[in-house]
Amino acid sequence: MRLLLLLLTLAVCQPVFALDSSVRQLIVSIAPTWDSSVGKLQLFERQKDTWMPVGEPVRVLYGKNGLAWGKGELGQEQQGIHKAERDKRAPAGVFALGTIYTYDKALPDGASYPFHTITAADAWVDDPLNPLYNQHVVIDPANPPPWFEKQKMRLDDPPHRWLVEIRHNSDPPVPGAGSAIFFHIQRGPDRPSAGCTVMTQPAIVRLIRWLRKGDNPHYVLLPREEYLRLWKTWGLPDPKTSPALFD
Template identity: 40%
Template sequence: MKALLYLLLSAVTLYGWEIPKSCNQLIVGTAKSWDSSYVSVTLYERTRDGWKAATQPVTGRLGRNGLAWGRGLHPFTSSPHLKKEGDGRAPAGVFQIGGAYGVHKSIKKHRSLPYHQVTTRDLWVEDSSSPMYNRHLRLDHEPSSEWEKKAQMRQNDYPHTLKLYIGHNTAYQSRPAKPGAGSAIFFHIWRNGGKSATAGCTTLPEPQLRELISKIDPSKNPLYLLLPQAEYMKFRAEWKLP
C-alpha cells in the first residue's frame, strides 16, 4: 500500500509542472525505453506559432544501462530508477545548459556562451566526499596527487575534447549538489563512431555536436529535456513540449 501511495504521489508531482515560459530553446532527447542507450536529439526554438525544430534529428548515445531520473528543474520522482554515481545511466528530466569546455583556443559559438579552454590543470570533481563535488576546479599547479590526476578533464581522450555542460545535480540557488547522485554529465563527441555507450553523458557525432553548440544562446534560457519516448508522450501536453 505504501509503495502504491508513493507512486501516486510521484505521478501527481510530475503532472503539476511545465517547461518555464522563459525557455525559448529546448534540446529534446528521446530514447526508446528506460534501458536504451540510444537517443534521438533535436534542438527546438520557441516561436509565436509554438516550438519549431532548429536542427535535424540526430542519433546519439546514452549511458550503457539506459536512463534514470536525475536532479534538475523537473519535479522529483524516483520511479522506476533514480540516478546514482557510477550506475551507467544518463539522467532523465529537464536540465539547465551550462558552458562549453574544450582543448581548442576557440570554437564557433554564440558570443554569450561561456567557453573554457581546458588545460592539464582543469579538474571536474566526481569524488562525492569532496566539498567541490560535481564542480569545475582549476589548480594553480600541475596535478601531483592521484586524486588530482584522476579528476583531470584533459586526459588525451579525443571524445572529451569538446563538451557542453548538462546541469544534472548541480548547485542551484539554495540547493547544493547531492553527494552520490551523479556528476560530470555533458554532451560530448561520441566514441568509436557511435558504437560505444557512455557512463551517463549524451554523445553525438562531432559535426552535429559543434552545430548544436554554435546555436545555443544563453539569453534564451536553453534547457535539455531527456526522456524515454513513453514518458515524453505522457508529459507532452502537461509540460508543453514540442
C-alpha cells in the same frame, strides 16, 4: 465564497511543473525505453507559444544501462529509478545548460556561448566523498591537492574536445547522485557513454553553433512513453511537430 473556492480549485489544477517561459531553445532527446542506450535528438526554438523544430533529428548514445531520473529542473519528483554515481545511466528529466569546456582556444566559427579553455590545472570531481563533488575546480599547479591526479580533466582527448555541461545534480550537488554529465563526441558508432549524451563531431559542432545563452537553452531527455505522458504538463514540444523524433 463560492468564487474563491472555484479560483483556488483552478489554481490547484494548473500544471505545477511547467517549463519556464524564459526557455526559448530546447534540446529534446527521446529514448525508446528506460534501458535504451541509443536514441534521437532534435533542436527546437520557441516562436511565441509554439515550439518549432530546427533541422532534422540526429542519432545519439546514452549510458550503457540506459536512463534514470536525474536531478534537474523537472523530473526529480517522479517515481522510479533515480540516477546514482557510476550506474552507467544518463539522467532523464529537464536540465539547464552550463558552460562549454574545451581544450581549444575558441569555439567553432559562428558560436557564441560561455566557454572555458581547459588547462593542466582543471578538474571535475566525481568522488562522492570529496566536498567538491560534481564541481569544476581550477587548482594551483604548483601545489595540487592529493586527489587532483584522479580528477583532472582530459587534454587532447578527441571525444572530450567539446563538453557541453548538462546541469544534473548541480544546485546543490548531492553526494552520490551522479556527476560530470555532458554532451560530447562519441567514441565509436555504437559505444555508449558512462552517463553522458554523445554524438558525432558534426552534430555537436552544429549544436554549439546554435546555442545562445540569452535564449536560456535547456535539455529534455525522456523515454518515449514518459515524454508522451508529460509533454503537455511540462510545456514541451508537441510530438506531432517532429514525428521522426519518435519513430
